[in-house]
Amino acid sequence: xxxxxxxxxxxxxxxxxxxxxxxxxxxxxxxxxxxxxxxxxxxxxxxxxxxxxxxxxxxxxxxxxxxxxxxxxxxxxxxxxxxxxxxxxxxxxxxxxxxxxxxxxxxxxxxxxxxxxxxxxxxxxxxxxxxxxxxxxxxxxxxxxxxxxxxxxxxxxxxxxxxxxxxxxxxxxxxxxxxxxxxxxxxxxxxxxxxxxxxxxxxxxxxxxxxxxxxxxxxxxxxxxxxxxxxxxxxxxxxxxxxxxxxxxxxxxxxxxxxxxxxxxxxxxxxxxxxxxxxxxxxxxxxxxxxxxxxxxxxxxxxxxxxxxxxxxxxxxxxxxxxxxxxxxxxxxxxxxxxxxxxxxxxxxxxxxxxxxxxxxxxxxxxxxxxxxxxxxxxxxxxxxxxxxxxxxxxxxxxxxxxxxxxxxxxxxxxxxxxxxxxxxxxxxxxxxxxxxxxxxxxxxxxxxxxxxxxxxxxxxxxxxxxxxxxxxxxxxxxxxxxxxxxxxxxxxxxxxxxxxxxxxxxxxxxxxxxxxxxxxxxxxxxxxxxxxxxxxxxxxxxxxxxxxxxxxxxxxxxxx
Amino acid sequence: xxxxxxxxxxxxxxxxxxxxxxxxxxxxxxxxxxxxxxxxxxxxxxxxxxxxxxxxxxxxxxxxxxxxxxxxxxxxxxxxxx
Numbered sequence: 154x155x156x157x158x159x160x161x162x163x164x165x166x167x168x169x170x171x172x173x174x175x176x177x178x179x180x181x182x183x184x185x186x187x188x189x190x191x192x193x194x195x196x197x198x199x200x201x202x203x204x205x206x207x208x209x210x211x212x213x214x215x216x217x218x219x220x221x222x223x224x225x226x227x228x229x230x231x232x233x234x235x236x237x238x239x240x241x242x243x244x245x246x247x248x249x250x251x252x253x254x255x256x257x258x259x260x261x262x263x264x265x266x267x268x269x270x271x272x273x274x275x276x277x278x279x280x281x282x283x284x285x286x287x288x289x290x291x292x293x294x295x296x297x298x299x300x301x302x303x304x305x306x307x308x309x310x311x312x313x314x315x316x317x318x319x320x321x322x323x324x325x326x327x328x329x330x331x332x333x334x335x336x337x338x339x340x341x342x343x344x345x346x347x348x349x350x351x352x353x354x355x356x357x358x359x360x361x362x363x364x365x366x367x368x369x370x371x372x373x374x375x376x377x378x379x380x381x382x383x384x385x386x387x388x389x390x391x392x393x394x395x396x397x398x399x400x401x402x403x404x405x406x407x408x409x410x411x412x413x414x415x416x417x418x419x420x421x422x423x424x425x426x427x428x429x430x431x432x433x434x435x436x437x438x439x440x441x442x443x444x445x446x447x448x449x450x451x452x453x454x455x456x457x458x459x460x461x462x463x464x465x466x467x468x469x470x471x472x473x474x475x476x477x478x479x480x481x482x483x484x485x486x487x488x489x490x491x492x493x494x495x496x497x498x499x500x501x502x503x504x505x506x507x508x509x510x511x512x513x514x515x516x517x518x519x520x521x522x523x524x525x526x527x528x529x530x531x532x533x534x535x536x537x538x539x540x541x542x543x544x545x546x547x548x549x550x551x552x553x554x555x556x557x558x559x560x561x562x563x564x565x566x567x568x569x570x571x572x573x574x575x576x577x578x579x580x581x582x583x584x585x586x587x588x589x590x591x592x593x594x595x596x597x598x599x600x601x602x603x604x605x606x607x608x609x610x611x612x613x614x615x616x617x618x619x620x621x622x623x624x625x626x627x628x629x630x631x632x633x634x635x636x637x638x639x640x641x642x643x644x645x646x647x648x649x650x651x652x653x654x655x656x657x658x659x660x661x662x663x664x665x666x667x668x669x670x671x672x673x674x675x676x677x678x679x680x681x682x683x684x685x686x687x688x689x690x691x692x693x694x695x696x697x698x699x700x701x702x703x704x705x706x707x708x709x710x711x712x713x714x
Numbered sequence: 715x716x717x718x719x720x721x722x723x724x725x726x727x728x729x730x731x732x733x734x735x736x737x738x739x740x741x742x743x744x745x746x747x748x749x750x751x752x753x754x755x756x757x758x759x760x761x762x763x764x765x766x767x768x769x770x771x772x773x774x775x776x777x778x779x780x781x782x783x784x785x786x787x788x789x790x791x792x793x794x795x796x
Contacts, residue, residue, distance in 0.1 A: 292792070403773075410777040413788065472788075481718055522754055529756075530769035537770050552721070600747030607740045608762025615737060616770035623774055630791075632784040639791060 157197050158191035159215050160229055160257030161273070168252030168280075171425060172245070180240060183248060190259065194225045201265060210325045213265030220444060220590040224262040224382045227448045228255055230574075231374045238459050238567035239367035241466075247287035251371040252697075254280030258375035262382050262624045266325040269549055270383065272310065272345075278304040281376055284368045285360055293363040295562065299635065300360035303346065303353060304376075311343025330387045348380035348431065349424045350397050355635035356405060357424055362416035364470070366462035367418055373423055373458050374451045380696060381430045381447050385590075389440055394431045395524060401428030402531040409538035410624065410633045414471050415461050415547050419454065422497065422539040425531070426450050432528065433512040435590040435675035436519060442511030449504035449578060453496035456571040460490030463564050464547060467557035473626040478552035485559045487548040489568040496575040498540030498610055499532060504578035506606065507585070507597045514595060532606075533613040540610070541617045547627060737763075 168188030174182060199222070203215035217225075232255040239248055257280055261271030278301065285297035317336025319325055330337050349357045353553055361372045388394065405425025412418045426446070433443030461471075463486045480487045492503070499505035509532065516525040559565060578585055586593040617624070679685050719725055741760050755761065 406773055407777045407780060410774060411781050411785065434755070478721075480720070517756075522756070525756065526765075529762075529765060533766040533769040534773045537773065604740060604743045604747050605762040608744075608760065609766035611733075611737055611740055612763045612766040613770045615733075616767045616774070620771065620774050625777055628783075628788045629781075629785045630788045631781065632786060632790075 157202055158193060159260070160193040160197075160225060161256040161263060163190050163193065163260065164229070164232055164252045164254075164256030165276075168249040168256060171249040171252060171581045175245075175345060183236040183240060184233065186252065187236055187255070188230050190229035190256075191226065194229050194259075197222070204265075207268065208472065210319070210327065211266065212268050214260075215263050216265030216588075219264065219588065220382070220386060221262045223444055223448060223588050223590070224378070225259045226588070227378075227451050228259045228262065228375065231255065231371075231451050234455060234459075234571050235367070235371045235374070237570070238462070238564050240371055240563035241561050242365065242367045244287045244289060244365060247284055247365060247368055250280050250283035251368070252286060254284060254371060254375055258379045261379045267318065267327050268325050270327055271308075271312060271315055274379075275308050277376060278308060279381065281372060283369055285364045285474065288363060288365040288368060290363070296360045296363040299638070300356055302638075303356040307343050307346035307353075310339050310346065314339030314341075314343055317635045327383075327386065329389060332388075332391060332393075341384075342379050344383050344387065345397065347376050348384065348427055348528070349377050349401065350431070351400055351404065354401065354424050354597070357631040358408070358412075358417050358420040358633065359635045360710040361423075363415060363421045366466040368568050369420075370455050370462055373419070373454045377423055377427045378451055381427060381443065384431065384434055385440060385443060388434065390435055394434045394437075395521075398431030398433075399524070399527055399531075400427040400515060401425065401431065402527075404428075405535070406534035406538050408631055408633065410542070411629070413473050413626045413629060415464070415473055415476065415543060416458065416471055417463075418473075418538065418543055419457050419461060420533070423454060424499070425535060425538075426454065429509060429512055429528070429531070430522065433515060436515055438518060438595065439512060439515035441589040441591050441595075442508060442513075442515055443595055445508035445511055445585060446505075448585060449496065449508040449575070452504060452571050452574050452578070453493045454577060456489060456493035456568060457497065457539070459564065459568045459571065460486045460493060461543075461547070463560040463568070464557070466560055466564070468555050472628070473546035473550075474628055475628045476547050476553055476555070477550035478548070479506070479555060479557065482556045483548070483559050485565055486568065487544065489572045490548065491544045492572040492575055495541045495543050498536040498614060499606065500540075500610060501598070501603045501606060502576065502579045504575045504582075504585075506579055507582040507586045510597050510602060510606070511595055526650070529609060533609050533616075536610045536613040537617055541614055542624070545617075546712060558620070 164186055167182055171179060171182055197217050199217050199219065201213055201216045204211070204213050206212065232252065235251060235255070236248065239251070240607050242248060254277055257273040257276035261270055261277070264270045264273060282301045282304070285293055285300060300516065314336045317334065318330070318340060321334065321336065322354060330340060332338060346353045361369050364372055384391075384394065401424050403425075405421045405423070405428060409418045409421035409425065430443040430446050430450070433439040433446065458648070464476065464479060464483070465471055467483070468476070468479075496503035496505040499509040513525060513528050513532070516528055582597065586595075677683055725784060741763050755765075
């Protein structure tokens with residue numbers, strides 16, 4: 154034990170205390186607890202800080218290295234920004250749940266053993282489900298239940314893998330895991346379910362947009378990025394992640410292009426961005442890129458969802474078909490949302506540019522020409538679906554007639570803070586590069602790179618406006634794999650029920666008919682008026698006795714022979 | 715209600731002109747910064763420009779094609795869920 158408090162537990166404890174507080178005390182703790190966590194994360198030394206034994210296994214609930222510090226830092230910064238943004242949230246359960254959720258995410262990043270990872274992993278599922286639940290609508294409740302099911306399944310898969318791993322190796326240490334046994338594949342699968350990898354990607358756009366205007370901001374940050382963190386630590390250089398990542402990248406773009414709900418657009422784009430990070434789990438350069446991209450992504454995605462949350466808070470609308478023209482009265486929200494949109498698109502001078510280019514450069518250095526081309530196409534696609542589509546349909550497009558004001562100061566301040574970080578990291582990227590797990594030998598701002606990126610993005614913009622008629626929003630959703638458990642599964646159960654009922658009914662009626670017929674036939678013979686029921690005549694008796702005597706004689710002679 | 719200056723046809727025409735000039739400038743800039751960092755088509759002239767436009771066009775068409783099969787009214791789930 155050392156003098157350092159565990160920053161995750163600080164946030165969890167603060168979350169529990171917040172349930173009791175109101176008014177100014179609540180505001181103070183909401184801002185102070187994450188700020189304290191940031192301070193601890195910056196000060197904690199890179200070593201094992203807490204160690205012990207649990208059920209005979211050695212556990213390390215608090216261990217620090219460069220990678221865990223980077224993720225713990227962005228998670229606590231996120232808790233601060235999210236808390237500031239959520240100050241006006243009327244629901245008193247959401248913020249405590251969000252702090253428990255954020256604290257558990259930090260707990261995973263500081264865990265040195267798999268048991269601790271698992272405990273915080275499950276606590277995250279509970280916290281995030283409660284955040285969605287806090288929205289208080291029936292739709293949100295149902296979405297939170299589906300969300301919980303998927304994550305409990307993921308938890309069971311992960312636990313099975315961990316149990317198998319500990320049983321064969323005897324070690325609980327969380328280090329690099331080779332894909333050489335079923336248990337290790339299960340661990341990978343458990344991690345990937347939380348990352349939003351196919352075929353389980355649908356939980357994310359299904360659940361996150363149903364949370365409140367402030368809840369979605371928290372949700373966007375922790376679950377998927379914690380999954381990226383554990384993949385970075387446990388499975389670096391695993392080739393299959395490149396292909397899974399590429400599928401996620403294009404899945405996110407295509408679905409976001411078809412989507413009408415502004416927050417679902419951004420949810421699909423989370424899957425897209427996590428895809429970029431998975432592609433980057435390879436060489437040291439790529440691992441740096443993936444870690445940096447997770448860091449910058451949390452900031453600009455939160456910023457995007459804050460601006461969407463502000464629009465939802467002021468108008469109550471989420472659909473692009475109902476929105477438009479809001480730039481007139483929500484200029485600050487528009488500017489901040491656009492900064493988020495430019496950052497996610499990796500525009501030069503924004504945070505996305507300095508992180509995403511590392512992933513692409515790593516692909517190029519590894520002579521993965523096809524991967525590099527696909528990443529370039531995907532970068533164009535990101536600008537298309539998030540970079541232009543989101544601000545265009547929400548703030549410009551047609552005049553919806555809505556004239557909402559910019560949101561209250563707490564939300565404006567949170568947006569300005571994150572917008573400043575997005576631009577700041579795009580220009581002064583050294584502090585970020587210095588905190589990456591491996592030494593960085595990369596300069597993002599070269600003439601060719603900047604010009605190439607500007608061409609790619611601006612011509613994507615041209616494609617957007619040229620093909621705008623094809624992108625016109627309609628009141629539609631796009632079927633995803635959640636259809637399997639929301640429609641196909643129930644339909645199969647109904648079909649099975651129908652088959653069982655029909656067969657059961659047929660068997661019952663056949664049995665009944667057979668029994669009835671048997672009773673009738675028996676009745677004919679044995680019933681009151683049946684043949685057997687009549688009294689036999691003397692002649693019959695004499696005849697049967699004669700038959701018996703004859704038989705007896707025959708048997709007698711036969712036995713004498 | 716007065717039309718906002720940003721949505722007047724004149725402004726929009728002007729914005730298009732500025733946009734096209736900027737597009738041309740980014741391609742033109744390649745004459746000054748061209749560094750042979752890429753092999754293959756990644757190093758071809760104006761790669762970002764034609765590839766970006768082409769990639770977006772393909773993505774939009776793929777999305778529209780897919781939509782034919784998997785697009786549903788947005789109350790598809792609500793009919794029974796709520």
